Amino acid sequence: xxxxxxxxxxxxxIGDELLSGRTKDKNIxxxxxxxxxxxIDLKEVRIIGxxxxxxxxxxxxxxxxYDYVFxxxxxxxxxxxxxxxxxxxxFGLPIxxxxxxxxxxxxxxxxxxxxxxxxxxxxxxxxxxxxxxENPVSKAPGFRVDNVFVMAGVPQIFQAMLGNxxxxxxxxxxxxxxxxxxxxxxxxxGDPLRSLSQSHPGVSIGSYPKFDGDSxxxxxxxxxxxxxxxxxxxxxxxxxxxxxxxxxxxxAG
Amino acid sequence: xxxxxxxxxxxxxIGDELLSGRTKDKNIxxxxxxxxxxxIDLKEVRIIGxxxxxxxxxxxxxxxxYDYVFxxxxxxxxxxxxxxxxxxxxFGLPIxxxxxxxxxxxxxxxxxxxxxxxxxxxxxxxxxxxxxxENPVSKAPGFRVDNVFVMAGVPQIFQAMLGNxxxxxxxxxxxxxxxxxxxxxxxxxGDPLRSLSQSHPGVSIGSYPKFDGDSxxxxxxxxxxxxxxxxxxxxxxxxxxxxxxxxxxxxAG
Numbered sequence: 001x002x003x004x005x006x007x008x009x010x011x012x013x014i015g016d017e018l019l020s021g022r023t024k025d026k027n028i029x030x031x032x033x034x035x036x037x038x039x040i041d042l043k044e045v046r047i048i049g050x051x052x053x054x055x056x057x058x059x060x061x062x063x064x065x066y067d068y069v070f071x072x073x074x075x076x077x078x079x080x081x082x083x084x085x086x087x088x089x090x091f092g093l094p095i096x097x098x099x100x101x102x103x104x105x106x107x108x109x110x111x112x113x114x115x116x117x118x119x120x121x122x123x124x125x126x127x128x129x130x131x132x133x134e135n136p137v138s139k140a141p142g143f144r145v146d147n148v149f150v151m152a153g154v155p156q157i158f159q160a161m162l163g164n165x166x167x168x169x170x171x172x173x174x175x176x177x178x179x180x181x182x183x184x185x186x187x188x189x190g191d192p193l194r195s196l197s198q199s200h201p202g203v204s205i206g207s208y209p210k211f212d213g214d215s216x217x218x219x220x221x222x223x224x225x226x227x228x229x230x231x232x233x234x235x236x237x238x239x240x241x242x243x244x245x246x247x248x249x250x251x252a253g
Numbered sequence: 254x255x256x257x258x259x260x261x262x263x264x265x266x267i268g269d270e271l272l273s274g275r276t277k278d279k280n281i282x283x284x285x286x287x288x289x290x291x292x293i294d295l296k297e298v299r300i301i302g303x304x305x306x307x308x309x310x311x312x313x314x315x316x317x318x319y320d321y322v323f324x325x326x327x328x329x330x331x332x333x334x335x336x337x338x339x340x341x342x343x344f345g346l347p348i349x350x351x352x353x354x355x356x357x358x359x360x361x362x363x364x365x366x367x368x369x370x371x372x373x374x375x376x377x378x379x380x381x382x383x384x385x386x387e388n389p390v391s392k393a394p395g396f397r398v399d400n401v402f403v404m405a406g407v408p409q410i411f412q413a414m415l416g417n418x419x420x421x422x423x424x425x426x427x428x429x430x431x432x433x434x435x436x437x438x439x440x441x442x443g444d445p446l447r448s449l450s451q452s453h454p455g456v457s458i459g460s461y462p463k464f465d466g467d468s469x470x471x472x473x474x475x476x477x478x479x480x481x482x483x484x485x486x487x488x489x490x491x492x493x494x495x496x497x498x499x500x501x502x503x504x505a506g
Binding site: 028047079117123175187190223 | 457
């Protein structure tokens with residue numbers, strides 16, 4: 001079974017607070033999981049600060065290299081929210097208030113008895129031709145330009161926006177994975193696992209060490225879009241572990 | 254008070270498991286915090302998979318752009334641990350067993366009654382001329398080549414190695430920061446904060462929205478290497494918040 005090559009993606013997380021350590025990113029892992037389920041290969045993530053030229057340059061590199069780019073952060077109402085302008089600059093597009101966004105937010109703030117301040121109006125600005133991404137949490141929308149999806153950094157809002165986005169993307173053939181717990185450390189399995197990996201070229205075989213402070217174990221993870229190749233490799237790993245158990249019941253790193 | 258420009262740094266986190274979502278990175282935030290304390294500016298983070306050419310190319314970009322590069326992941330004993338080879342390729346250096354690393358690991362495994370397998374010997378391989386980074390947790394060392402620090406991905410080991418590395422770096426003048434809790438949402442403070450930011454050019458002013466599921470608040474964070482400018486900006490923010498409290502005691506996004 002030969003699949004189409006999977007679509008590729010990158011993520012660009014934007015915010016000085018991520019680079020200072022003040023905020024710990026929670027969006028990268030969430031996006032990674034959803035893309036994996038959708039059969040889209042996340043190839044690269046970058047985290048950069050609130051610097052408009054650097055955002056635009058980085059975005060141009062990523063959007064030309066991958067099928068999709070997902071951004072988080074920098075679309076709020078304050079002066080350090082520079083992502084929308086940077087996206088417009090990257091595409092060479094003018095930026096202005098999106099009429100649908102103005103309607104959504106003016107209704108929202110009127111309903112809450114709040115002033116629709118200039119700061120709040122900033123959240124309606126998108127590059128010309130952008131398609132809005134609905135924000136069910138706090139209404140101020142994200143937006144899509146070409147293959148770039150611009151979303152908020154607050155995790156609840158990022159996740160809500162991403163849910164709307166994922167529903168619009170064609171699902172690829174998801175990679176199936178099999179995780180095999182292994183009581184031996186990587187030092188014990190490294191040599192047999194290397195030859196096993198070479199004899200199963202259609203399957204990606206990773207080993208992830210776990211250290212509980214005293215002894216090691218490993219999770220061996222096999223991934224493939226080819227079910228038959230995956231099953232065959234998984235059987236070979238299990239046989240390898242049986243051999244090791246007979247040879248040395250003890251374990252260490 | 255004029256400081257020397259701060260040293261700059263990038264991080265390169267390596268591992269397919271980070272991009273699939275199977276493993277959530279815990280090292281980026283830790284490095285970010287330590288660099289901030291040390292007065293070193295973390296400018297960029299990238300996460301990429303276990304692809305040797307891509308690792309080497311990315312590393313070459315980063316090491317030429319920043320004063321320091323910190324890597325995590327891919328230095329274990331298995332076939333998917335490709336970082337040491339990629340670092341050697343990036344620098345155009347031959348790779349071989351580091352004699353001190355061989356001594357450390359042969360003693361360690363002998364002491365635990367374990368075979369020093371070919372897989373375990375892989376962990377002694379470094380680019381020629383590399384300086385070892387001690388690993389107090391599981392002994393297999395990291396290493397430094399020029400301005401690149403190559404460390405393990407397992408968080409306990411990354412943190413232990415990084416502790417050793419940080420002690421060797423000249424500390425810059427740390428950025429001082431002041432965090433001011435603000436009961437108003439960003440939409441309320443965005444306009445006055447923008448003009449305040451423009452009138453205090455030596456101070457970086459960020460605002461970080463918090464959403465508890467119902468209402469918004471904000472943390473306003475001021476950063477500067479200039480103590481006097483920082484105190485002046487902080488006083489201006491406090492005065493701004495007093496004005497807002499008198500104008501409207503309520504709060505929302």
